[in-house]
Amino acid sequence: xxxxxxxxxxxxxxxxxxxxxxxxxxxxxxxxxxxxxxxxxxxxxxxxxxxxxxxxxxxxxxxxxxxxxxxxxxxxxxxxxxxxxxxxxxxxxxxxxxxxxxxxxxxxxxxxxxxxxxxxxxxxxxxxxxxxxxxxxxxxxxxxxxxxxxxxxxxxxxxxxxxxxxxxxxxxxxxxxxxxxxxxxxxxxxxxxxxxxxxxxxxxxxxxxxxxxxxxxxxxxxxxxxxxxxxxxxxxxxxxxxxxxxxxxxxxxxxxxxxxxxxxxxxxxxxxxxxxxxxxx
Numbered sequence: 001x002x003x004x005x006x007x008x009x010x011x012x013x014x015x016x017x018x019x020x021x022x023x024x025x026x027x028x029x030x031x032x033x034x035x036x037x038x039x040x041x042x043x044x045x046x047x048x049x050x051x052x053x054x055x056x057x058x059x060x061x062x063x064x065x066x067x068x069x070x071x072x073x074x075x076x077x078x079x080x081x082x083x084x085x086x087x088x089x090x091x092x093x094x095x096x097x098x099x100x101x102x103x104x105x106x107x108x109x110x111x112x113x114x115x116x117x118x119x120x121x122x123x124x125x126x127x128x129x130x131x132x133x134x135x136x137x138x139x140x141x142x143x144x145x146x147x148x149x150x151x152x153x154x155x156x157x158x159x160x161x162x163x164x165x166x167x168x169x170x171x172x173x174x175x176x177x178x179x180x181x182x183x184x185x186x187x188x189x190x191x192x193x194x195x196x197x198x199x200x201x202x203x204x205x206x207x208x209x210x211x212x213x214x215x216x217x218x219x220x221x222x223x224x225x226x227x228x229x230x231x232x233x234x235x236x237x238x239x240x241x242x243x244x245x246x247x248x249x250x251x252x253x254x255x256x257x258x259x260x261x262x263x264x265x266x267x268x269x270x271x272x273x274x275x276x277x278x279x280x281x
Contacts, residue, residue: 121272123265127160127177127233135165137202143190155183163202165224173229174199180235185242188232192250192257195230228255237261 121129128138142158162175176191178184191198203221230250238246243259250257 120269121265123233123235123260123262124177126260126265126268127162127175130231131164131175133166135167136162137165138162139202143187145186145190155181155186157181157183157187159187161198161202163199165221167224170223170225171227172199172203172224173227173231175231175233177233178235182236184234184236184238185246188234188246188257189249191230191232192246192253192255195228195253195255196226199226230255230257231260232257233260233264235261 138160140158140160142156144156145154146152147154157179159179160177162177164173164175166172174191174195178187181187238259238261246259247257
């Protein structure tokens, strides 16, 4: 009888080799003494405590999150991996839970006591925060216009209006935010035609008086003079020629307009970053 040849087996795949290595590591880990594991856990916990003390905060969020991972590993190793009552799957889920909770707690602690630099502001956020030294009143309004001959709607857009009230200077001026729309130019002309009426309508919605420390009488809204200054924030980028034509149109109406768009957004955020860097040095 001819002896049968042994079956030909293919070499293990990379996934199979990794699985075998992981199983061998688990067997090795299970045979390690509790004393060694708890000693390592204590060292990891001390390292995380040092991070929370503020010694390395300048390295930023990444280090804190890494510390949270170390902390969770120590806790899991100390209280979960040494348990003989939990199955391997339960241990894995418990370690994952400790990882998520400790990471979240570490990040909250860091951001509360060491807030990072202010995030990049959008043009809308700049519109809502510029001229912080003035009293501001804002409101949304939807405006529409149609072609007088055809009746076709030219635009139907919701814009945001802000009245800036500078009581010490006894002056007021107007701000307009226009979302992205091809009708930005037409809306700007609408603002030029109705700037004073827009501001007056907004002032009817507020009642405020101001009195400085060295003043004998308070300043009310009737004491404020509209300077004719209009700041228009546009998400739709106007061409240089369009801006020039609109500036001339505003001047004819006795107004002075300043357009702020994506280039202003970039410049304002770059200036903020430079101020933050100067504070650190």
